[in-house]
Amino acid sequence: MQQVSSTDVEQHRTTPFRPAGRGTVFWLLAACMMLYLIGPLVYFLFVLPWPSVPSTLSDPDAVQALITSAESATIATAFMALFGIPLGYVLARFSFPGKSIVSVAIYLPLVFPPVISGIILLVLFGPYGLIGGPLTNAGWEVDDSLAGIVIAQIFVAAPFVIVAARSAFESIDPRLEQVAATLGHNRWSLFWRVSLPLARGGIIAGLILAWMRALGEFGATVVLAYHPYTIPVFTFVQLSSVGVAGALPLALFSLGLSIVVIGAIVVVQRRTGKSIVI
Amino acid sequence: MIDSHHAGHHEQIAASTETASPAADQAGETPGALTVAVRRELAGFTLDIAFSAPRGLTVLFGPSGAGKSLTLQAIAGLFPLDAARIALDGITWHDSERGFYLPPQRRHVGYVPQNYALFPHLTVEQNIVFSLKAPGRQVRESRQRVDELVELMQLDGLENRRPTQLSGGQQQRVALARALAPNPLLLLLDEPFSSLDAAVRETLREEMRALHERVHVPIVLVTHDAAEARALADTVVVIQQGRVLQVGAPDVVFRSPQTRTIAVLVGMHTCWSGKVVAITDEEASISSPATPPDAHEGHPYISGGKVVTIKDFEEAAQPPPDAHKGHPYISAGRSTRPRIARISVKDHLVIHASIPASMPVHIGQTLELGIRTDEIRVFPGDTSVRMAESINDPSRSMTLVAGTVMRILPKGVFHSITVLLKTGQTLDIPMVAREMHDLGIDVGSGVMVGVPARAVHAFWDRE
Numbered sequence A: 001m002q003q004v005s006s007t008d009v010e011q012h013r014t015t016p017f018r019p020a021g022r023g024t025v026f027w028l029l030a031a032c033m034m035l036y037l038i039g040p041l042v043y044f045l046f047v048l049p050w051p052s053v054p055s056t057l058s059d060p061d062a063v064q065a066l067i068t069s070a071e072s073a074t075i076a077t078a079f080m081a082l083f084g085i086p087l088g089y090v091l092a093r094f095s096f097p098g099k100s101i102v103s104v105a106i107y108l109p110l111v112f113p114p115v116i117s118g119i120i121l122l123v124l125f126g127p128y129g130l131i132g133g134p135l136t137n138a139g140w141e142v143d144d145s146l147a148g149i150v151i152a153q154i155f156v157a158a159p160f161v162i163v164a165a166r167s168a169f170e171s172i173d174p175r176l177e178q179v180a181a182t183l184g185h186n187r188w189s190l191f192w193r194v195s196l197p198l199a200r201g202g203i204i205a206g207l208i209l210a211w212m213r214a215l216g217e218f219g220a221t222v223v224l225a226y227h228p229y230t231i232p233v234f235t236f237v238q239l240s241s242v243g244v245a246g247a248l249p250l251a252l253f254s255l256g257l258s259i260v261v262i263g264a265i266v267v268v269q270r271r272t273g274k275s276i277v278i
Numbered sequence B: 001m002i003d004s005h006h007a008g009h010h011e012q013i014a015a016s017t018e019t020a021s022p023a024a025d026q027a028g029e030t031p032g033a034l035t036v037a038v039r040r041e042l043a044g045f046t047l048d049i050a051f052s053a054p055r056g057l058t059v060l061f062g063p064s065g066a067g068k069s070l071t072l073q074a075i076a077g078l079f080p081l082d083a084a085r086i087a088l089d090g091i092t093w094h095d096s097e098r099g100f101y102l103p104p105q106r107r108h109v110g111y112v113p114q115n116y117a118l119f120p121h122l123t124v125e126q127n128i129v130f131s132l133k134a135p136g137r138q139v140r141e142s143r144q145r146v147d148e149l150v151e152l153m154q155l156d157g158l159e160n161r162r163p164t165q166l167s168g169g170q171q172q173r174v175a176l177a178r179a180l181a182p183n184p185l186l187l188l189l190d191e192p193f194s195s196l197d198a199a200v201r202e203t204l205r206e207e208m209r210a211l212h213e214r215v216h217v218p219i220v221l222v223t224h225d226a227a228e229a230r231a232l233a234d235t236v237v238v239i240q241q242g243r244v245l246q247v248g249a250p251d252v253v254f255r256s257p258q259t260r261t262i263a264v265l266v267g268m269h270t271c272w273s274g275k276v277v278a279i280t281d282e283e284a285s286i287s288s289p290a291t292p293p294d295a296h297e298g299h300p301y302i303s304g305g306k307v308v309t310i311k312d313f314e315e316a317a318q319p320p321p322d323a324h325k326g327h328p329y330i331s332a333g334r335s336t337r338p339r340i341a342r343i344s345v346k347d348h349l350v351i352h353a354s355i356p357a358s359m360p361v362h363i364g365q366t367l368e369l370g371i372r373t374d375e376i377r378v379f380p381g382d383t384s385v386r387m388a389e390s391i392n393d394p395s396r397s398m399t400l401v402a403g404t405v406m407r408i409l410p411k412g413v414f415h416s417i418t419v420l421l422k423t424g425q426t427l428d429i430p431m432v433a434r435e436m437h438d439l440g441i442d443v444g445s446g447v448m449v450g451v452p453a454r455a456v457h458a459f460w461d462r463e
Helices: A006-014 A024-047 A050-058 A060-093 A099-105 A114-125 A132-137 A146-170 A174-182 A187-215 A219-224 A231-241 A244-272 B002-018 B021-026 B068-076 B124-133 B142-152 B168-180 B198-215 B226-232 B250-255 B260-265 B282-287 B385-390 B433-439
Strands: B034-042 B045-053 B057-061 B083-088 B091-095 B109-112 B186-190 B219-223 B235-240 B243-248 B271-281 B339-345 B349-355 B366-371 B377-380 B398-411 B414-421 B426-432 B446-452 B456-459
Touching (some): A050 A060, A050 A244, A060 A099, A060 A146, A114 A146, A114 A219, A146 A187, A174 A187, A174 B068, A174 B109, A187 A244, A187 B124, A219 A231, A231 A244, B034 B068, B045 B235, B057 B068, B057 B226, B068 B186, B109 B168, B124 B142, B124 B168, B142 B168, B142 B198, B168 B186, B168 B198, B198 B226, B219 B226, B243 B250, B243 B260, B260 B366, B339 B456, B349 B366, B349 B456, B414 B433, B414 B446, B426 B433
Parallel strands (some): B045 B243, B057 B219, B057 B235, B109 B186, B186 B219
Antiparallel strands (some): B034 B045, B034 B083, B083 B091, B271 B366, B339 B349, B366 B456, B377 B446, B398 B414, B398 B446
C-alpha cells in the first residue's frame, strides 16, 4: 500500500525529465502486459451471446444468487468494519509483544490459496468442528448456510480492511492526536473526533475493496458453504452444467460490477487526495 | 556623544548587578512557578533537563536536535519519561518517585506544535471550540468564547475557513486561539515563528509579547533563534545535547554566558583566552582619572585611566607583583565592587575587561573573554590616543588597537565589518550605514578599534 500526496504528483508533472533514449524496450514489454490484461476482456465482449443476456440474468436462480451474494458480502463487510478498523488502529497506534507476528498474520489470507482457507475454516466451523459442532447441535448450521458464506468471506477479505485502516491511521500526523489530548480529549473521544474522520477516505476505499473481494469469493466459500449459491458459485455451476454459453452473461455481470467498484475507489481517492493501491 | 557616555556607564552598572541574580535563582532562593526535571534515555541521545523558572515567558533556547521540543512534549505529558518531576505553581503534574502522573488531558496546557497541527477536517471555529467538546467540559458558553478569541486573535471573517485556506500567520493565530480557548494554566509553543516569512515573524513576535501581557498565562517557548529568545524571554534556558547549560534572564545569558559553548550558542562568536596581568578597582579609576594609580616611577603597568597602545604592550605583558606597597590593584575575593582586569591575550594584545563583583579573579589566572562586538567603537585610522581618550567613555578603560578593514558584509540593518587587528586577531563589528559613511570606512581602510571594558565578558570556562 502506497500513499502519494497530490503535491508529489504536481511536482512530477511540472518537472520535465528527459534522459537520452526513447525507452523502446520498456514500451514493448509494457505493451505486451497491457494487451494481455485488456485483450481477453475486449474479446470476451465480442463473443458474448448478447441476446441471451437478459433472460439469463433474470432467471430466478441467478437473481437469488445475486441476492445471496449482496447480502453475505454486505454483512461480512459490516463485521470487517466493526472488528477490522479497531485492529488497524491498534496496529497503527500501540506497540505490544507479538505485534510483528500479527502484522504478518493479517497478510496470510491474501497469500493462502482460497480453497486452503476454506478447509481451515471447515475444520473449525464444520459440523464436526470445535465451534461448528456445538452450533450444529443447537440447530445453527454454519456450513451450507448464509453464515458459512459470511465466515468464508470475512476470512479472505478482512486483510483489505485491516491494512487500509492501519495505513490510514498511520498517515495521520501524531501531533494532531497529541494536541487533541492536551485539549482535554481522552483516547475514545479523540478517536471519534480526529483519528476516524481523518482516516475515513482510506478506510472507505478498504471497505469497498473488501466488499468486492467478498462478492467474488469462490474458493473458500465452495468448501465451507456450497449452498446457498452465491454469484461465483452459481457461475461455476452454470459452467459445469450448461457450459460457457450459460456462464458468459453472469461473467458480464461480474465484470460490470468490478468496473463500477474501481470507479468508486477512484472517486474516493480524488476526494481525499490520497492514492490507495493494494 | 555625551549621552552615550551616560548610557554606557549605566549599562555597566546594570550588567554587573544582574549578573548576581541567576546565582540566587540556582541556589533556590526564589522557587520557580514551573519546575521541570525530566530524564529519558534514547538510543544515542539522553534527555536530562532540569530547570525552574518564574511565571512569565520562558524560552528554551538551543540548536536543533538539542531536545527542546522533547522537553516541551514532556511538560505536556506527551513524551514517556524514565524519571520526572514536573510541577506548576506548586501543583505536581508528574512525580516518578511517588509514581504520580497526570495525563495530558488533565494538565490544562495549551500546546502549539511547530506545524500548528490544526485539525484539517474542521473549520477555524470548530478548531477553536474543540477543547470545549471534550468529555466533561461545559459547552454552554462556547459561542461567547469563540467570539472572544476571534476578537483577541483578529480572526474575524475566517470562522468558516478550513486550515488549508489560511496563511501561515493566520494558522498560527488559530492554533493560539485553540490553545487559549479552555483557559490553560500554561502555554507551550514549539518554534512558533519558524515557518513564517521574516517580515511576518517580526510582527508576530511583537504580537506574542503583547498577547502574553494581555492573557497572563505563563508561556514556555522553544526556539533556536538567538534574537527571538533575547526579544521575548523573561527567562532563558540554554539547552544543548539534552542538557541545560545555563538558566537566567536574557541579558545575563546573552551578555554573560558561563562557558565558551554557551557563548558560541548565544552568538558571541569572538572568544579569546587570556591571562590576568592586573586588576584595578573600577570606581577608583573612574573617580580619579587624572591621577593614574600606577603613575609612580618604575611601575610597568598601564592604569585603567590610560589607553593601552600597541607600543605599551611589551611592558604590560610583564606579570605584576600583586602585593607591592602602595599598589592600587585589588586582589581576588576582597572586592565587593566591579573591577577592571587587564588581560593579556596572545599575539601582543592586552585587553581591559569589566569583572563583576561576584566573580573572584587573581593575577595570573587564565580567563575566557567573550567580546560583545555590538559595544565596540570604531574610530578613523588617524585618531590619536589623546583624541580617542577625549571621546572615550568615562571609565577610561577602553582598549584601543589599530586595524585594517578586510571585508564588509551587509546583514539586514547592520553591516558587519571584519577588522584585522595589528595584533593578529580579527573582529566582526556591526555598524550602521550612516556611521560607516561618516567614518569613510571601506575595504582596506585603516581604523582604530576601541573595545570598552564593558564589551569584554570575562569568565572561566567550567567545562
